[in-house]
Amino acid sequence: xxxxxxxALMGHLMRRAGFGAARQELEERATKSYEATVEELLHPEExxxxxxxxxxxxxxxxxxxLGPPINQAEWVYRMVNTERPLEEKLALFWHQLFATGxxxxxxxxxxxxxxxxxxxxxxxxxxxxxxxxxxxPAMIYWLDNNGNHNGAINENWGRELLELFxxxxxxxxxxxxxxxxxxFTGWTIEPKIPRNPLGRFYWNFEYRPEDHDDGEKSFLxxxxxxxxxxxxxxxxxxxxxxxFLARHLYNFFVADEPQVxxxxxxxxxxxxxxxxxxxxxxxxxxxxRAMLRVLFNSxxxxxxxxxxxxxxxxLVVSTVRLAGNFEGPRPGFNSLAFECNYQGQELLxxxxxxxxxxxxxWIDGGALVRRVNFAAGLxxxxxxxxxxxxxxxxxxxxxxxxxxxxxxxLDLVGPLDFSEATKSELLDQAxxxxxxxxxxxxxxxxxxxKIGVMLxxxxxxxxxxxx
Amino acid sequence: MLTTVAAGRVFDYSYCxxxxxMSGQGFWSPxxxxxxxxxxxxxxxxxxxxxxxxxxxxxxxxxxxxxxxxSGRGDGQFVxxxxxxxxxxxxxxASDDFLNRISIFDKEGTFLSSxxxxxxxxxxxxxPSGIAFDGDDNLLVVDSANNRIxxxxxxxxxxxxxxxxxxxxxxxxxxxxxxxxxxxxxxVADWKNNRVQSFDxxxxxxxxxxxxxxxxxxxxxxxGVAVDSEGDVYITDWGNxxxxxxxxxxxxxxxxxxxxxxxxxxxxTYIDANPDIxxxxxxxxxxxxxxxxxxxxxxxxxxxSIFVLxxxxxxxxxxxxxxxxxxxxxxx
Numbered sequence: 001x002x003x004x005x006x007x008a009l010m011g012h013l014m015r016r017a018g019f020g021a022a023r024q025e026l027e028e029r030a031t032k033s034y035e036a037t038v039e040e041l042l043h044p045e046e047x048x049x050x051x052x053x054x055x056x057x058x059x060x061x062x063x064x065x066l067g068p069p070i071n072q073a074e075w076v077y078r079m080v081n082t083e084r085p086l087e088e089k090l091a092l093f094w095h096q097l098f099a100t101g102x103x104x105x106x107x108x109x110x111x112x113x114x115x116x117x118x119x120x121x122x123x124x125x126x127x128x129x130x131x132x133x134x135x136x137p138a139m140i141y142w143l144d145n146n147g148n149h150n151g152a153i154n155e156n157w158g159r160e161l162l163e164l165f166x167x168x169x170x171x172x173x174x175x176x177x178x179x180x181x182x183x184f185t186g187w188t189i190e191p192k193i194p195r196n197p198l199g200r201f202y203w204n205f206e207y208r209p210e211d212h213d214d215g216e217k218s219f220l221x222x223x224x225x226x227x228x229x230x231x232x233x234x235x236x237x238x239x240x241x242x243x244f245l246a247r248h249l250y251n252f253f254v255a256d257e258p259q260v261x262x263x264x265x266x267x268x269x270x271x272x273x274x275x276x277x278x279x280x281x282x283x284x285x286x287x288x289r290a291m292l293r294v295l296f297n298s299x300x301x302x303x304x305x306x307x308x309x310x311x312x313x314x315l316v317v318s319t320v321r322l323a324g325n326f327e328g329p330r331p332g333f334n335s336l337a338f339e340c341n342y343q344g345q346e347l348l349x350x351x352x353x354x355x356x357x358x359x360x361x362w363i364d365g366g367a368l369v370r371r372v373n374f375a376a377g378l379x380x381x382x383x384x385x386x387x388x389x390x391x392x393x394x395x396x397x398x399x400x401x402x403x404x405x406x407x408x409x410l411d412l413v414g415p416l417d418f419s420e421a422t423k424s425e426l427l428d429q430a431x432x433x434x435x436x437x438x439x440x441x442x443x444x445x446x447x448x449x450k451i452g453v454m455l456x457x458x459x460x461x462x463x464x465x466x467x
Numbered sequence: 468m469l470t471t472v473a474a475g476r477v478f479d480y481s482y483c484x485x486x487x488x489m490s491g492q493g494f495w496s497p498x499x500x501x502x503x504x505x506x507x508x509x510x511x512x513x514x515x516x517x518x519x520x521x522x523x524x525x526x527x528x529x530x531x532x533x534x535x536x537x538s539g540r541g542d543g544q545f546v547x548x549x550x551x552x553x554x555x556x557x558x559x560x561a562s563d564d565f566l567n568r569i570s571i572f573d574k575e576g577t578f579l580s581s582x583x584x585x586x587x588x589x590x591x592x593x594x595p596s597g598i599a600f601d602g603d604d605n606l607l608v609v610d611s612a613n614n615r616i617x618x619x620x621x622x623x624x625x626x627x628x629x630x631x632x633x634x635x636x637x638x639x640x641x642x643x644x645x646x647x648x649x650x651x652x653x654x655v656a657d658w659k660n661n662r663v664q665s666f667d668x669x670x671x672x673x674x675x676x677x678x679x680x681x682x683x684x685x686x687x688x689x690x691g692v693a694v695d696s697e698g699d700v701y702i703t704d705w706g707n708x709x710x711x712x713x714x715x716x717x718x719x720x721x722x723x724x725x726x727x728x729x730x731x732x733x734x735x736t737y738i739d740a741n742p743d744i745x746x747x748x749x750x751x752x753x754x755x756x757x758x759x760x761x762x763x764x765x766x767x768x769x770x771x772s773i774f775v776l777x778x779x780x781x782x783x784x785x786x787x788x789x790x791x792x793x794x795x796x797x798x799x
Contacts (some may be wrong), residue, residue, distance in 0.1 A: 053659075053688050053706060056761075057641075057643075057658070057688070058547065058564075059515070060496040060498070060513055060515075060761065060763075060778045060779075061495070061496045061513065061514060061515025061516070061519070062515065063761070063779065064779070065515065066487075070515050070516065073516070190751075190752070191747070191750035191751040191752070192747065192751055193747070193748070193751045193752075193753060193755060193756055194741075194743075194744045194747045194748060194751075196487065196737065196741075196744065197486040197487050197488075197493070197733070197734050197737040197738075198486055198487055198734065198756060198780050198781060198782065199487050199760070199779060199780055199781060201755050201756065330565075331516060331517070331546055331547070331565065332516070333516075334516045
């Protein structure tokens with residue numbers, strides 16, 4: 001049987017590399033070892049993907065849905081029900097990094113296709129991911145590469161490839177942007193079948209050699225008749241790219257960093273951690289699985305518990321997984337998508353190519369009220385399967401005193417490492433309620449109600465906002 | 468191709484009906500349909516979440532005659548409407564595989580009653596999917612999550628059933644659609660087992676319809692099944708976006724892939740009103756639009772015309788089985 005620290009560490013890993021896990025799963029994983037779980041997470045192909053036949057049999061309107069929130073709801077379904085948590089978490093990571101928004105694309109199924117591409121490329125080489133990104137129809141439309149022509153370049157894609165997707169500001173010149181853009185001329189989308197009135201048809205990448213500028217180019221000190229893939233080959237060998245990607249991984253998986261636009265003036269919070277990730281990138285020629293293996297096995301990751309404000313998607317999905325009331329197809333996933341939206345994260349529609357501001361900026365007055373009401377509402381509902389399991393486990397432990405009551409709830413929900421101030425308030429509540437009593441049916445019923453209140457308070461706490 | 472010639476049969480594409488519509492003229496993720504009096508067709512739409520659930524009355528010549536049913540859990544409402552059939556008086560029976568009940572309307576759409584109790588005991592339902600009346604006016608219900616077929620009176624009294632979980636003869640894995648042929652044999656689309664099974668009226672296994680070892684006749688998630696006057700069997704091969712045709716003894720005949728090169732009148736009206744759509748359609752390769760997308764249900768009328776409903780394209784495609792087809796000049 002793993003000890004409390006091993007279970008707590010596993011809880012940390014599953015919150016960050018996934019969307020949390022129930023107590024029984026944490027114990028089973030901790031029994032197998034931390035390192036074994038990291039390897040399992042890094043190899044999602046060993047677990048079945050979401051059964052799309054089942055999904056589209058029962059919710060056929062989710063397939064290629066005409067508009068949000070159904071497309072968002074489909075992704076939430078996948079996050080809640082996946083057996084490949086890190087793959088899905090990485091899809092969210094890449095969506096945050098390569099932000100592509102429906103506000104312009106106006107074709108959410110096409111962005112959903114982009115998310116599916118992120119799943120396929122999530123553990124491969126960064127170079128291949130960037131190539132697929134450059135060929136992705138939603139991205140081409142989002143950053144105007146369909147308007148990037150031989151002799152009349154549009155620099156939007158070329159600029160963001162360097163500024164927001166690989167190297168960061170300060171590591172290239174305006175001339176580099178121009179010649180990168182020239183290299184991507186001819187990378188466009190096939191003529192599209194209109195969406196109405198028979199539903200969506202997927203877009204397809206098309207390379208038009210007659211529209212490609214095949215002339216001599218100069219890019220980051222290299223000379224040649226570069227095409228798009230040549231540009232990406234040069235980009236991924238830049239030290240700035242390794243550092244930029246390392247910092248993004250740290251910010252998403254380890255601890256909140258300053259906002260991305262300030263990175264050229266604000267150094268990393270933990271330069272040594274970034275150096276380790278950069279070394280992993282260099283040693284593996286930019287392999288993402290290799291970087292993630294170093295990250296999750298590092299001390300800097302293991303010691304960074306509750307140093308990350310949950311994004312709305314993380315808060316909603318992890319709470320639902322805890323409550324256990326959205327397993328498999330059922331009506332209502334659109335309500336979860338709306339909840340993410342109301343909390344400030346419209347999946348498939350980030351506010352700009354710069355993406356969401358994260359960390360503490362997820363929280364404002366309105367968002368906090370939504371977050372608290374959502375988490376407290378679910379965790380306090382003693383009819384939900386996940387909550388019933390917690391109640392059953394507490395009863396099985398024989399928790400009775402107020403201290404055992406509070407400690408048991410915090411342990412089974414996390415284990416959560418709450419501040420002394422929060423724990424003191426929870427203990428006051430438990431003491432006022434008189435602890436738990438399982439001696440009669442009437443007392444047991446009262447105890448269940450008390451646990452519901454306690455779990456709702458935990459969900460409403462400041463500490464619960466952190467992963 | 469518009470005309471498919473195979474194994475002594477000729478299937479000639481005729482026309483299509485319908486388009487996408489959240490409400491009113493159009494369908495939304497339609498799941499099943501049934502022929503009514505004259506040229507009337509009832510189409511049941513699943514919609515998505517709490518929008519678009521209804522039964523549409525439409526004629527074969529594209530007249531929209533209204534809709535009934537709505538989203539919700541009350542009388543005459545649906546959460547996950549799935550299948551539809553008519554009794555001998557023309558009353559409309561519809562299954563809901565979330566609410567686990569059968570709702571009954573008169574032919575004009577006035578709600579009459581409903582029945583169904585969730586569970587796995589005799590006469591209880593778990594995810595009722597396809598429904599079909601037999602020659603005695605009793606209703607066969609694909610009790611999908613219980614992996615069995617149950618027979619009820621019109622009023623919902625349990626009469627019997629057959630089937631159990633598994634992949635052997637007479638066993639099911641999340642079955643979906645069902646039909647009864649002219650002889651009273653029952654055909655069940657055994658969805659997750661990728662096959663269709665036929666039974667006699669007493670539930671005794673008769674014929675298996677599935678792909679052979681070389682993949683010929685393969686099915687991926689068959690949903691609907693229908694039988695014509697000559698015994699040929701049509702199966703909507705939902706996962707492969709096609710219709711597979713088999714002979715009555717289970718041998719594979721041919722494949723229909725969808726041929727709606729000419730939009731339906733509803734669709735054409737929509738296109739004609741949007742110059743940008745006209746231009747876009749002239750630029751694009753339109754072939755994907757012709758093809759079946761999630762064919763979900765099939766019925767054959769008294770003339771052996773084959774109607775195929777597409778959940779993914781919100782329309783019916785119609786093929787005629789031509790009986791007097793001759794190729795006069797093979798050296799064209």
